[in-house]
Amino acid sequence: MKETLDKVESGELEKICAEVEAKSAWFRKKLGPEAFADFTHEDYTEVLRRIFSTRGKTRQTLGQAEFAPMRDRIGELLHGTGPLESRFHSFVERLDGMDNNLRMDFAGELLHFADPERHWLWARWMWDPRTRTGSLPLVVTSAYDFEGEHAGDVYIKVGRAVAFVHEVGNAAGFQTISRSIFGTDVYLCCVYVVYAYTVLRMRMTQEFNKVMPGLPEFCRRLLGVHHKGSRSAA
Numbered sequence: 001m002k003e004t005l006d007k008v009e010s011g012e013l014e015k016i017c018a019e020v021e022a023k024s025a026w027f028r029k030k031l032g033p034e035a036f037a038d039f040t041h042e043d044y045t046e047v048l049r050r051i052f053s054t055r056g057k058t059r060q061t062l063g064q065a066e067f068a069p070m071r072d073r074i075g076e077l078l079h080g081t082g083p084l085e086s087r088f089h090s091f092v093e094r095l096d097g098m099d100n101n102l103r104m105d106f107a108g109e110l111l112h113f114a115d116p117e118r119h120w121l122w123a124r125w126m127w128d129p130r131t132r133t134g135s136l137p138l139v140v141t142s143a144y145d146f147e148g149e150h151a152g153d154v155y156i157k158v159g160r161a162v163a164f165v166h167e168v169g170n171a172a173g174f175q176t177i178s179r180s181i182f183g184t185d186v187y188l189c190c191v192y193v194v195y196a197y198t199v200l201r202m203r204m205t206q207e208f209n210k211v212m213p214g215l216p217e218f219c220r221r222l223l224g225v226h227h228k229g230s231r232s233a234a
Contacts, residue, residue: 004190007215016216017178017186019225023050024182027113033079041067044074052224053105053123061097062106077107078114085152092151101128104151108158109224116181120162125192125222127158135192136161162188189219 004013027050029035030043048054048062062070077091088111092103101124108122127134127146137146140161148154166184178186193215200212213221220226 003194004215007194012216013186013190013219014178016219016223016225017180017182019220020182020185020223021180023223023225024113024116026050027110028115031074031078031110031114036075036079039071039074044071047110050224051106051109052222053102053109058098058102062095074110077110083152084119085150085156087152088155089150089152100151101130104155107151108155112185120159120181121185122155122158123222126188127154127161129154135188135195136165138191138195139165139188185223186219189222190215192222193218 027047030039030047044067045063048059054062073091073094077087080087088107091107092100095103095106098106105123108120111119112121125134127136129146132146136158137144144161146154146157146161148157162181162184165188166181169184169187170179196218197212197215212218217226
């Protein structure tokens, strides 16, 4: 957090946190138990627009999927009665034409932003099973095991790690952004961005590093709250 605050003022991180909270409020309005009965194709398109991982070809693939079956799958993921890990695994297994990591990003964002009190975020910048990198392994003990038989098992383990970071952050006082779970989201995103900058400085040319976005914009992009024309895009 100290390294992050050397790059950006805490007030800017608080603004990002507020934007993430507003994103979640929109998701809850559209995907909550009572509201989901009126979930439309236009709402689905807007959901895809608000998720960083569902951009480009991935957004096109998901957007072209038959809406009714996709709506049923989202409903089962969010409001089904089966074990959470089973619902998560079933959802990602049935997403065709997408990289595995993008499937998990999509499921993780739907769950977290539609019900942040019960579900946590999982994006590959937090934990990427393929490369075994991300912000979470940088802030939990190296002995922590993220492995699982399937994606649903890993989602549960990611949740335990997020809960640990959230609780320790509040207890130790380094969680200066916000005491909400969204503050932990932003904190973990900052950890990843600082890590990414360090790796890029070592591997890329100076010219390439110059075009990298600043920390606030980078975080906003990863968290799906960066929009063209916004103040952060200036």
